[in-house]
Amino acid sequence: MAGGTSSSSPVRVDLAGGWTDVGPYPGDFGGEVVNFAINLRVFARLGPDSGVSETHFEFPVPRGSGLGTSSAMNVALSALNSPDQIEDPVKLAEEAFVLESESGNYCGRQDQWASAVGGFNHLLFIGDSVERMPFEPMRSSMNWLKKHLVISFSGKTRNSGDMQESVWSRYSNGDPEVISGLHKIRGAARVMAQGLQQDRRDMVVASLNEVCEGVDLIDDAIHDPFRDVVQPLIDSGSAVAWKALGAGGGGCSAILCSSNGREEVIQAIEGVEWEIIDWDFEDKGVLIHD
Numbered sequence: 001m002a003g004g005t006s007s008s009s010p011v012r013v014d015l016a017g018g019w020t021d022v023g024p025y026p027g028d029f030g031g032e033v034v035n036f037a038i039n040l041r042v043f044a045r046l047g048p049d050s051g052v053s054e055t056h057f058e059f060p061v062p063r064g065s066g067l068g069t070s071s072a073m074n075v076a077l078s079a080l081n082s083p084d085q086i087e088d089p090v091k092l093a094e095e096a097f098v099l100e101s102e103s104g105n106y107c108g109r110q111d112q113w114a115s116a117v118g119g120f121n122h123l124l125f126i127g128d129s130v131e132r133m134p135f136e137p138m139r140s141s142m143n144w145l146k147k148h149l150v151i152s153f154s155g156k157t158r159n160s161g162d163m164q165e166s167v168w169s170r171y172s173n174g175d176p177e178v179i180s181g182l183h184k185i186r187g188a189a190r191v192m193a194q195g196l197q198q199d200r201r202d203m204v205v206a207s208l209n210e211v212c213e214g215v216d217l218i219d220d221a222i223h224d225p226f227r228d229v230v231q232p233l234i235d236s237g238s239a240v241a242w243k244a245l246g247a248g249g250g251g252c253s254a255i256l257c258s259s260n261g262r263e264e265v266i267q268a269i270e271g272v273e274w275e276i277i278d279w280d281f282e283d284k285g286v287l288i289h290d
Helices: 069-081 089-102 110-117 139-148 160-172 176-198 201-218 224-236 262-271
Strands: 006-016 031-049 052-058 120-126 129-132 149-153 239-244 252-257 287-289
Touching: 006 069, 006 110, 006 176, 006 201, 031 069, 031 110, 031 176, 052 069, 069 089, 069 110, 069 287, 089 110, 110 120, 110 129, 120 176, 139 149, 139 176, 139 201, 149 262, 160 176, 176 201, 201 239, 201 252, 224 239, 224 252, 224 262, 252 262
Parallel strands: none
Antiparallel strands: 006 031, 006 287, 031 052, 031 120, 120 129, 149 252, 239 252
């Protein structure tokens, strides 16, 4: 971005475990998430506007897309406000979480951590603490994922906080389906981590399917905007697994194609005018630009 100091932070794809990073679940049971940053970055720039410094943002995808744009924005803003902290991305992640929480958004911590540190992440959430587990997917796993994972934007944005509030209200009331669903989602994260580290593609597929089952238990409306397009692809064998990204209820989905199913998946997505997101892995987290 031209003119003035700016910062940027990547958005992310949550593969497994999302929802279990949100309180009070980490305090009650401990949450676990596997995600990775992608090369679409939110930029923040501080510039004069009529004599008053204002922060201007650029988004690579619409807000409410399910890729963690709000958290990436807050990470970039934290870096812009505290550029001396750029060598401590975890501190910036926590600052961004506080910013987002204070704004009234019901959120967990996985998005801020992925955006601040970049790369692949296997994260444990215990109470208010976050632990980054040693995690290095095999290169063959990453190549396979890049080739077969199709990410697309449905055109329907949503406020993740509204979806979160409904689920967590039921959780607080002891709803057994919500609790069971969250346990399934959490368990899928460990399977996903093992599958990627061992190039066990069957485990990756099993993990995504477990996530979908868990999400349907906590609120089947989360998948409703995608079902009519995705389910026929699963039934035909063109897709082997899928998930809504973020809190769901709209935004983006990730569809894992079979070895020869990508063309049919692309045709189906284009047929309903969803936008295919061109993506790649992003190793770098938050950055300051001069």
